[in-house]
Amino acid sequence: MLPPIPPGVLDANPRFANLYAELTTRLLDPLDASTRSLSRPNDVVDQELRTHRAELAKTWLLQSELTNLTSRSSTLSEELQEALDLLLSSYYRSLPPDEQALLQEEFEDLEDNLPLIGHHVSTSLHKSALEICRIAYPGEQSPRVLSQKLDSLPAETALRLVTLQKSRAALSQKQLALTALCCEILREYRTTTQQLLSLLTTASTAVPKALTAKTEHLSLVAESMALKLSVLRHQALSAIYDPEALNALENYRMHLRDTSTRLVARQRVVEEELRKYRSAGSDMKTLVERYGQIMRSMETVNKDIKRLTGQV
Numbered sequence: 001m002l003p004p005i006p007p008g009v010l011d012a013n014p015r016f017a018n019l020y021a022e023l024t025t026r027l028l029d030p031l032d033a034s035t036r037s038l039s040r041p042n043d044v045v046d047q048e049l050r051t052h053r054a055e056l057a058k059t060w061l062l063q064s065e066l067t068n069l070t071s072r073s074s075t076l077s078e079e080l081q082e083a084l085d086l087l088l089s090s091y092y093r094s095l096p097p098d099e100q101a102l103l104q105e106e107f108e109d110l111e112d113n114l115p116l117i118g119h120h121v122s123t124s125l126h127k128s129a130l131e132i133c134r135i136a137y138p139g140e141q142s143p144r145v146l147s148q149k150l151d152s153l154p155a156e157t158a159l160r161l162v163t164l165q166k167s168r169a170a171l172s173q174k175q176l177a178l179t180a181l182c183c184e185i186l187r188e189y190r191t192t193t194q195q196l197l198s199l200l201t202t203a204s205t206a207v208p209k210a211l212t213a214k215t216e217h218l219s220l221v222a223e224s225m226a227l228k229l230s231v232l233r234h235q236a237l238s239a240i241y242d243p244e245a246l247n248a249l250e251n252y253r254m255h256l257r258d259t260s261t262r263l264v265a266r267q268r269v270v271e272e273e274l275r276k277y278r279s280a281g282s283d284m285k286t287l288v289e290r291y292g293q294i295m296r297s298m299e300t301v302n303k304d305i306k307r308l309t310g311q312v
Contacts (some may be wrong), residue, residue, distance in 0.1 A: 004172040007180065065121045076116070083110045084117075129153070137162075227266055 010017035066088055070081045086103070087110065095103075133146040133153060144241075149156075190242060 004169075004176050006176050060126065062121065065124050068124065069117070069120050076113075076120075080110065080113055080117075185255070 005020055010020065066084055069076070070084045070088075076084075129150050130143065130146050133149055134140075136153060136156060137146065137149060140149075
């Protein structure tokens, strides 16, 4: 599978974009990066390669099963197991043909027991195939149904591999799109953060200016209100105290001044009499008390006379 390339890289490198498009659309298969068949000779070679790969896989499976058979089988004789071990050993495969011919006597029993060996290998391969079917079809547990699906297992496996490769390619494209979207979100976030910082800086300098301007405005409003109240006060006083009221108040003020002058003069006379009274001494006090008693006696006598004459 060819690695996905971000669209930004392709846009920034047009020549590389052309090369990548040529590789993915014409020369290579985008799923497995294999070479596309551009002519019929290549198709033949590709088919031969597939055949050799299949034969190589069969050989590897057979060797693997034979190796496992010699290590776990208890039904084979010891001589037969030794012959299989020798046949599968790297030592035997590295010998020249003439030396391998000398060892053919060791494999005489092996040819006679090929049906038995084939049965064990077939049983083991069938069991392994059933295990693979159980993995491929986890919801199916019946051995009979699984055996029926063995023939379609290679095609099903190939289809699932193709689907998996396509899903991986689609996932890679979505990851690239998500990466581009994340980068765009980060750029927008950075721009928003910068704008927010700029607004905060502007606000930090604008708020004191706004407060100062508002304070000055309120001061001017308060001063204008004070002047307006003064004007209203004078207007109210002018409406209450008209010229006639002012003339009457002026006359009353002069009357109060004259009265105050007379009271001051009267106070002086009383104080002078009081001073004379105090200067007379205790005799004056006795006379005053005696005068008071006489006045009270006269008042009592007058009441008695009026009562006797029937005036009360």
